[in-house]
Amino acid sequence: MKRVFAIFKALFLSNLKSPASLFWTIIFPVMLLLILGSIFLNVGKSVSVKVAVVNESSTFKGTNMDFASHIVKALKDMSKATDDKTPLLTIESGTTQSFLQNSIKELKIDKIDAVLVIPKLFNTYLYARALHFPSKVKNESLVIYTQRNSQSSNIAFSILDSVVSAFNREFMKHSGVTNIVIPETEYVSMGKGSSFSYVKFLVTGIIVMAFMTVALFGVTDDLLVQREKKVLRRIFVAPVDRSHYLFGMTLSNVVLEFVQLALILVVGIWMGAKLKFGPDAFFYLLLTLFVMMPLGFFVASFAKSANSGNALASIFNFLFMFLGGLFFPISGVPFALKVVAYSIPTTYLANGLRDSMGVSPSPTPTYLNILVPIIWAVVMTLYSIRYFKWEV
Amino acid sequence: MAEETIIEVNDLKKHYGNVKAVDGISFKVLKGEVFTLLGPNGAGKTTTLEVLEGLKAHDSGKIAMFGKTLHTTVPREIRERIGVVLQENNFIEHLTVTEILKMFRNLYPTPLKIEEVLEIVSLQEKRKARVEKLSGGQRQRLAIGTALIGNPDLIFMDEPTTGLDPQARRNIWDMIEKFKNSGKTIFLTTHYMEEAEVLSDYVYIMDHGKIIAKGTPQKLVSSFGGDKIIEARVNTNNDKIIGLKEIFSDIEIEESKVIFGASDLPKTMKSFLDWAEANSIEVEDLSVRQSNLEDVFLKLTGRSLRD
Numbered sequence: 250m251k252r253v254f255a256i257f258k259a260l261f262l263s264n265l266k267s268p269a270s271l272f273w274t275i276i277f278p279v280m281l282l283l284i285l286g287s288i289f290l291n292v293g294k295s296v297s298v299k300v301a302v303v304n305e306s307s308t309f310k311g312t313n314m315d316f317a318s319h320i321v322k323a324l325k326d327m328s329k330a331t332d333d334k335t336p337l338l339t340i341e342s343g344t345t346q347s348f349l350q351n352s353i354k355e356l357k358i359d360k361i362d363a364v365l366v367i368p369k370l371f372n373t374y375l376y377a378r379a380l381h382f383p384s385k386v387k388n389e390s391l392v393i394y395t396q397r398n399s400q401s402s403n404i405a406f407s408i409l410d411s412v413v414s415a416f417n418r419e420f421m422k423h424s425g426v427t428n429i430v431i432p433e434t435e436y437v438s439m440g441k442g443s444s445f446s447y448v449k450f451l452v453t454g455i456i457v458m459a460f461m462t463v464a465l466f467g468v469t470d471d472l473l474v475q476r477e478k479k480v481l482r483r484i485f486v487a488p489v490d491r492s493h494y495l496f497g498m499t500l501s502n503v504v505l506e507f508v509q510l511a512l513i514l515v516v517g518i519w520m521g522a523k524l525k526f527g528p529d530a531f532f533y534l535l536l537t538l539f540v541m542m543p544l545g546f547f548v549a550s551f552a553k554s555a556n557s558g559n560a561l562a563s564i565f566n567f568l569f570m571f572l573g574g575l576f577f578p579i580s581g582v583p584f585a586l587k588v589v590a591y592s593i594p595t596t597y598l599a600n601g602l603r604d605s606m607g608v609s610p611s612p613t614p615t616y617l618n619i620l621v622p623i624i625w626a627v628v629m630t631l632y633s634i635r636y637f638k639w640e641v
Numbered sequence: 642m643a644e645e646t647i648i649e650v651n652d653l654k655k656h657y658g659n660v661k662a663v664d665g666i667s668f669k670v671l672k673g674e675v676f677t678l679l680g681p682n683g684a685g686k687t688t689t690l691e692v693l694e695g696l697k698a699h700d701s702g703k704i705a706m707f708g709k710t711l712h713t714t715v716p717r718e719i720r721e722r723i724g725v726v727l728q729e730n731n732f733i734e735h736l737t738v739t740e741i742l743k744m745f746r747n748l749y750p751t752p753l754k755i756e757e758v759l760e761i762v763s764l765q766e767k768r769k770a771r772v773e774k775l776s777g778g779q780r781q782r783l784a785i786g787t788a789l790i791g792n793p794d795l796i797f798m799d800e801p802t803t804g805l806d807p808q809a810r811r812n813i814w815d816m817i818e819k820f821k822n823s824g825k826t827i828f829l830t831t832h833y834m835e836e837a838e839v840l841s842d843y844v845y846i847m848d849h850g851k852i853i854a855k856g857t858p859q860k861l862v863s864s865f866g867g868d869k870i871i872e873a874r875v876n877t878n879n880d881k882i883i884g885l886k887e888i889f890s891d892i893e894i895e896e897s898k899v900i901f902g903a904s905d906l907p908k909t910m911k912s913f914l915d916w917a918e919a920n921s922i923e924v925e926d927l928s929v930r931q932s933n934l935e936d937v938f939l940k941l942t943g944r945s946l947r948d
């Protein structure tokens with residue numbers, strides 16, 4: 250144990266003092282998180298919401314008592330682009346019952362973000378209120394349909410609400426009546442993609458990437474470079490067994506991964522990623538850690554020299570990073586690439602981790618998320634045991 | 642004092658395909674002595690050490706170390722008593738001298754103090770220097786420090802002074818003397834005859850995987866080289882020089898240089914000069930010196946140690 254710890258300390262210290270290793274294992278993942286995260290945040294700001302307006306109002310049409318048409322017009326004005334800026338919202342409008350049904354259906358599948366319904370006797374109702382008719386007239390208020398827990402639905406609601414408030418203010422000025430239109434809110438369903446946030450998606454992807462980078466480059470460095478430089482020979486003529494070195498080296502890389510994890514989470518949370526931490530999340534973090542390590546062993550066993558090891562590690566890194574969908578969802582890639590994507594471990598690890606941390610439900614079943622990475626780990630470990638050479 | 646055997650090797654063989662790197666060598670290393678394998682590049686010195694250090698498995702032969710017979714590996718209890726300076730010494734990058742020594746120190750059961758080792762290898766001023774900033778001589782001293790820190794009984798040193806300047810070489814010779822005086826056994830390999838002569842109690846001369854001569858440096862020199870050596874440079878072609886071989890049995894010819902042993906110096910000198918005059922050959926350079934291990938090797942193999 251003392252020997253394992255001596256090796257661990259030396260290798261870990263060497264890592265901490267190496268500018269290259271510090272950059273790639275600590276700074277790079279955080280940088281990537283900040284860069285990709287901020288690109289998205291800017292994209293997010295110009296995203297507009299989609300609203301359907303169903304104007305069923307049929308009284309006072311074509312007169313200056315047609316209050317409903319004022320509201321529709323106000324919304325339509327907002328949907329016009331000004332100064333090259335993307336308009337805040339796009340609008341579909343209709344008057345029929347079937348348009349209403351259709352709009353609600355679209356709302357349920359996230360195609361639009363809110364539906365505003367202006368009832369049949371809206372104008373009559375307002376007219377009666379303005380003339381201070383006793384409350385015999387049935388309340389004919391506006392209805393706004395939204396999805397619960399959906400970010401964009403919330404935005405759409407507040408836009409509609411502010412338009413209605415503005416209308417109220419105008420109306421009050423002329424009639425002296427307060428609080429005329431209080432829109433009713435109806436929720437059609439829990440938003441499906443509602444809690445999806447790219448920052449969360451990105452943070453979890455970068456955790457997988459960071460673990461992979463340490464395993465691929467850290468392990469190859471500790472095995473291939475040290476072997477090539479004959480550091481291993483020197484250590485093994487001391488009273489150190491190979492298992493001592495293996496454990497010390499693995500420990501050094503695992504500790505490095507924990508440092509990375511902490512850093513990524515801190516930056517991620519600062520960027521607004523609210524992640525869940527249940528036992529299943531810890532399970533997937535540990536799984537990722539342990540199945541990535543054999544990848545490094547494999548590279549170290551397959552490659553003859555430190556140089557070719559580095560090249561091979563880069564190929565794995567690149568492939569597993571992009572096809573694993575660590576930064577962007579892989580839905581848009583051609584079929585051939587999809588086949589690759591669904592055979593590599595990072596895809597499943599990222600799916601499992603995202604599912605367990607409440608980022609997005611896994612498109613692949615849980616048993617595959619666990620099984621596929623473990624199969625990779627076992628195969629690579631067996632290969633390494635068979636083919637790794639301590640001596641060159 | 643009874644002589645204690647630290648290493649005993651019998652008919653050791655290690656082949657790489659057709660290359661007979663070590664081809665049936667036998668030797669004994671006694672406690673407290675400096676034991677030297679002297680031989681040119683490729684003689685098989687490093688391979689012999691690698692087998693003894695447990696880095697390579699041997700093909701056949703018997704090895705006993707500290708009274709225990711070794712099979713394929715060198716057990717940890719034995720490695721705890723051994724210090725090793727490899728032919729090529731590198732360290733984990735970015736660490737300082739002290740950090741490297743600390744790591745090795747933690748691998749041994751009864752190590753020396755870091756301060757003590759820094760002093761022995763004169764690296765006190767470099768203790769905070771990163772290993773990649775050390776000069777060749779300093780690196781070599783650090784390597785010796787790592788071999789020493791476990792307080793070993795036996796130290797293997799594979800060509801410890803190769804590539805160093807004369808001053809650095811002498812420093813290391815002094816260190817080896819001190820280790821010997823403190824009762825440690827040193828197993829040295831070298832291709833510098835001077836090093837072997839100055840340091841060794843016992844020398845085995847190795848060539849092409851075989852031991853071709855052995856003995857104390859003095860004995861080797863007197864039994865193979867004669868007492869005095871005459872070296873001369875003549876300006877003529879080889880055909881004529883060949884004639885010298887008929888006069889002197891004990892002669893080596895390297896291009897225009899002739900080297901021959903002289904047990905009776907005046908007589909030999911006279912016959913050489915007579916031969917030169919008779920053949921009207923101009924002698925450009927003539928010197929007489931004590932014979933050394935280089936002459937022994939030349940005599941045995943017809944080649945020089947430093948080809």
Ligand SMILES: Nc1ncnc2c1ncn2[C@@H]1O[C@H](COP(=O)(O)OP(=O)(O)O)[C@@H](O)[C@H]1O
Pocket residue numbers: 641657660661662680681682683684685686687688689
């Ligand atoms: N790993 C190896 N594979 C093949 N041949 C080797 C290997 N190591 C050494 N040799 C060969 O064995 C011979 C002895 O080498 P070595 O023990 O290094 O000699 P020395 O240390 O005396 O210079 C040389 O011919 C060398 O080329």
Ligand SMILES: [Mg+2]
Pocket residue numbers: 683686687688728799800
């Ligand atoms: Mg050698």
